Amino acid sequence: MPTTAPAFADVTASDSTLRRFLHGLPGVDAVGLEGRAASLGTRSIKTTAKAYAIDLAISMIDLTTLEGADTPGKVRALAAKAVNPDPTDRTTPTTAAVCVYPDMVATAKEALKGSEVKVASVATAFPAGRAALPVKIADVRDAIAAGADEIDMVIDRGAFLAGDYMKVYEEIRAVKEASGSARLKVIFETGELSTYDNIRRASWLGMIAGADFIKTSTGKVAVNATPANTLLMLQAVRDFKEQTGVQVGVKPAGGIRTSKDAIKFLVLVNETAGEDWLDSHWFRFGASSLLNDLLMQRQKLATGRYSGPDYVTVD
Amino acid sequence: MSDGRLSVFKTYKLYVGGKFPRSESGRVYEVTDPKGKWLANVPLSSRKDARDAVVAARKAFGGWSGATAYNRGQILYRIAEMLEGRKDQFVREVAQSEGLSKSKAADVVDAAIDRWVWYAGWTDKIAQVVGGANPVAGPFFNLSTPEPTGVVTVVAPQESSFLGLVSVVAPVIAAGNTVVVVASERAPLPALSLGEVLATSDLPGGVVNVLSGRTGEIAAPLAAHQDVNGIDLTGADEVLAKELEVAAADNLKRVFRPQAVDFSADPGTHRLTAFLETKTVWHPTGSLGASGSAY
Amino acid sequence: MASVFEYAPAPESRSIVDIAPSYGLFIDGEFSEAADGKVFKTVSPSSEEVLAEVARAGAEDVDRAVKAARKAFGKWSALPGAERAKYLFRIARIIQERSRELAVLETLDNGKPIKETRDADLPLVAAHFFYYAGWADKLDHAGYGAAPRPLGVAGQVIPWNFPLLMLAWKIAPALATGNTVVLKPAETTPLSALFFADICRQAGLPNGVVNILPGYGDTGAALVEHPDVNKVAFTGSTAVGKAIARQVAGTKKKVTLELGGKGANIVFDDAPIDQAVEGIVNGIFFNQGQVCCAGSRLLVQESIQDELLDSLKRRLSTLRLGDPLDKNTDIGAINSEEQLSRITTLVEAGEAEGAERWSPACELPASGYWFAPTLFTNVTQAHTIARDEIFGPVLSVLTFRTPDEAVAKANNSQYGLSAGIWTEKGSRILAVANKLRAGVVWANTFNKFDPTSPFGGYKESGFGREGGRHGLEAYLDV
Secondary structure: OOOOOHHHOOOOOOHHHHHHHHHOOOOOOHHHHHHHHHHHOOOOOOHHHHHHHHHHHHHOEEEEOOOOOOOHHHHHHHHHHHHOOOOOOOOOOOOOEEEEOHHHHHHHHHHOOOOOOEEEEEEOOOOOOOOOHHHHHHHHHHHHHOOOOEEEEEOOHHHHHOOOHHHHHHHHHHHHHHHOOOEEEEEOOHHHHOOHHHHHHHHHHHHHHOOOEEEOOOOOOOOOOOHHHHHHHHHHHHHHHHHHOOOOEEEOEOOOOOHHHHHHHHHHHHHHHOHHHOOOOOEOEEEOOHHHHHHHHHHHHHHOOOOOHHHOOOO | OOOOOOOOOOOOOOEEOOEOOOOOOOOEEEEEOOOOOEEEEEEOOOHHHHHHHHHHHHHHHHHHHHOOHHHHHHHHHHHHHHHHHOHHHHHHHHHHHHOOOHHHHHHHHHHHHHHHHHHHHHOOOHHHHHOEEOOOOOOEEEEEEEEEOOEEEEEOOOOOOOHHHHHHHHHHHHOOOEEEEEOOOOOOHHHHHHHHHHHOOOOOOOOEEEEOOOHHHHHHHHHHOOOOOEEEOOOOOHHHHHHHHHHHHHHOOEEEOOOOOOOOOOOOOHHHHOOEEEEEEEEEOOOOOOOOOOO | OOOOOOOOOOEOOHHHOOOOOEEOEEEOOEEEOOOOOOEEEEEEOOOOEEEEEEEOOOHHHHHHHHHHHHHHHHHHHHOOHHHHHHHHHHHHHHHHHOHHHHHHHHHHHHOOOHHHHHHHHHHHHHHHHHHHHHHOOOHHHOOOOOOOOEOOEEEEEOOOOOHHHHHHHHHHHHHHOOOEEEEEOOOOOOHHHHHHHHHHHHOOOOOOOEEEOOOOHHHHHHHHHOOOOOEEEEEOOHHHHHHHHHHOOOOOOEEEEEOOOOOEEEEOOOOOHHHHHHHHHHHHHHHHHOOOOOOOEEEEEHHHHHHHHHHHHHHHOOOOEOOOOEOOOOEOOOOOHHHHHHHHHHHHHHHHOOOEEEOOOOOOOOOOOOOOOEEEEOOOOOOHHHHOOOOOOEEEEEEEOOHHHHHHHHHOOOEEOEEEEEOOOHHHHHHHHHHOOOOEEEEOOOOOOOOOOOEOOEEOOEEOOEOOOHHHHOOEOO
């Protein structure tokens, strides 16, 4: 088992100490949180700042396909797009990763050979997470064996909502161990946790258990990444680093489709966690259609004309 | 009255902090009926008496304003009950003080008792009438509630020594304020006797404090007093009222100006609301789930 | 310190507003010069650029304006409420249509960030007119008896911190209830009121119903003193408020006063900390702290003082001070040189009395009137900066140990306008709110305003309420 940060050894000593710690975290006022997120959303990012933000956002995308209909062809096309997002402009940065199911990792790995683009794989009975731990671990090992650089696990929301925090904690630790040197993103499915207090608790639980990233959602439920839940998670990683010196990344996923939205998220990062997180190593967007919108905006900045969907690739 | 029995005179005293002190100055003045017949010697209050009354009223404010509205109503009703039992005394004093016939004085006392009953019923309704929720355009529950202003000086009407007095004091305490009342200068006896009723009506000491004396002399320091929050000028003449209003501006007291009034008419609510502040509290309502979830 | 993500300047276009070189008084539907020909200049506090020359009303002009308002009163008050309502609805709509123009104008003349004029001032201005428009034909149902009558001519004197919003707070209820108005805007911010005069003309408002008299304190005093004014409404300093209260003593003039404050923002150890930090920042740095209801005293429970102050300081370091027209500016200019010097004097007193001063690294523009966001720790109730209203971006931090002590300290002030409470415990909110002697209490939020919500103070913060059903009373003969 990986070691827990020593600062939290007493926190994870028992069910009750863990519960007391999580329930002792400061509460979240929903209206205030959403108000702050909305007010940061009014920042006006223009010209040079916008160009910077668009390239940064592209470099932070985990270009994702998580469909039952995924095929090797689809994954290879996605990988090609990740490496070369805009065939008309080779200065466009690559995305951070492609994100696929474990059975597509090998295909993706092959397609990305020689590039800097990572392969991330969802695992642990994604998206519901409803399987026994050995099954989840097998899922992770499968992905790792196929060459995944990053594992996006889902937590057991049922256990979390039932108050069995220790079970969630131990699962994350087990997955972390099975992931080896791959970076671990822990998905909370914030839409199912439902309250901001729960999202803050889950964030700390994940970080204490050794998450390298905390991630909002699977993209498979009604409510996915929002400015407010991402802001809250950014506050959590900021506070965790302040307390422990350990930096944890954040990945909003699902529902971010426009450049405007992506830039708003980057403003949240900039003004909450700070510039240490303005890097694809520490912040990611789980998205697919976002990339094309960023590319069209990028073309607009370069040419002064508004672009159209025929000028970006559909993959 | 049996033949030849010498009656027992009452020594009229102030009513301050639930006690019946003489004026600290040791001074008294003669009170007569409208024809000049001597009725009693009553305390001629000083500025120090006024100061002591304010201290007593301030001390009583927390408890009285914090009492439940229901409790305040019960106590005001109790005052009516106590008065009913001592009606004869007040009829006599009002008749003497105001030069009224017994039957006219009895009407006045009845009306005064009924006025306590009227205000007793208001204590737990005024907040519903003048307060309420405000439908603000945002995720907030916003509620306005009336709260008592604090310590209020009441310059009681000069002519209507009892009904007028009750009509100006009752609404102020019904709203939860505490009062320093300057009794009618010429006809203070019913006011001083009212103190005796208040003292036996479960009204906490200091909620109402009664001072007798020269209206201008007592009211001036009260109008200027920095720990008095409001002043009802009903019993002040035009010149005095202006002086007092000017003095009251030093700490921005709420001022109720003198106005023509028929104390036998329906009193309405404006004397209740004159010494109420509106407090508005905003509470976020938030969403049940994380943003965007459907509830 | 250059950051990685440097926001490029995003200035709102100034060309949307066309400021004339000079403006007259607006009396009886016409612009005219002052009788004595006096004028004054209004400058942009962020640059000291002269924006326009404005006529300065004297006693003679006040008399003319009051006469115009009196003349208009008969017809205006006799109009069916539904017709008055429609004029107010028209005004509300025109304000919405011209809101960008007015926001830019207000930012130029006042110095506050465009973000605030655009997102707070102007929407609230329009909402206020819209709200009171609806009352005009429903006064029978407002709880003031059947057919409550207007007072007559209202003399209104407003401050410079929310020029157009304070105008709306004054004019909307006055007109809805059937009064006519003579309004004096502040000498440093006359322009939006003069633009409003133009809006009245566009709306077809009858002449004399609204009269605007730019000027200084002497203009306001002449208006308050005028024997044919029936109602005085003032928002501004407590000192002037007291002078007005003395002036009107012995008259029949009805008065409402909305004056100073020294709001306590109370943070308990179980507060939602991140939101509390935002609330503290919003409470004292909104409009550069030039807000009567600002949360200028932070009362923090001693057990979380260090943690809260660390978070607060970190947050203050992200505030962006500069060009008020830049859409990303959080902190704009101080309204005037005079106000800047008042702030400076009080801050020096704070240091001289031993409080510890802190500001984030923050470069101030070379021209204009600026003051960096500032907080003072080690402040006690005895410090001048804990008692006097600074009316600037300066926060005094005090501590408390128990809820009782918090309430006692919060109430230990001549003022009683606003307060804030931060705790996750619902019963504590209700208990503390109940004990606070303040007209507006924000629980787990701060500086929220709405036309339906009554606003006004206890104690020396003034009397009367503006906003909501309560706000009608100030303009009715009840």
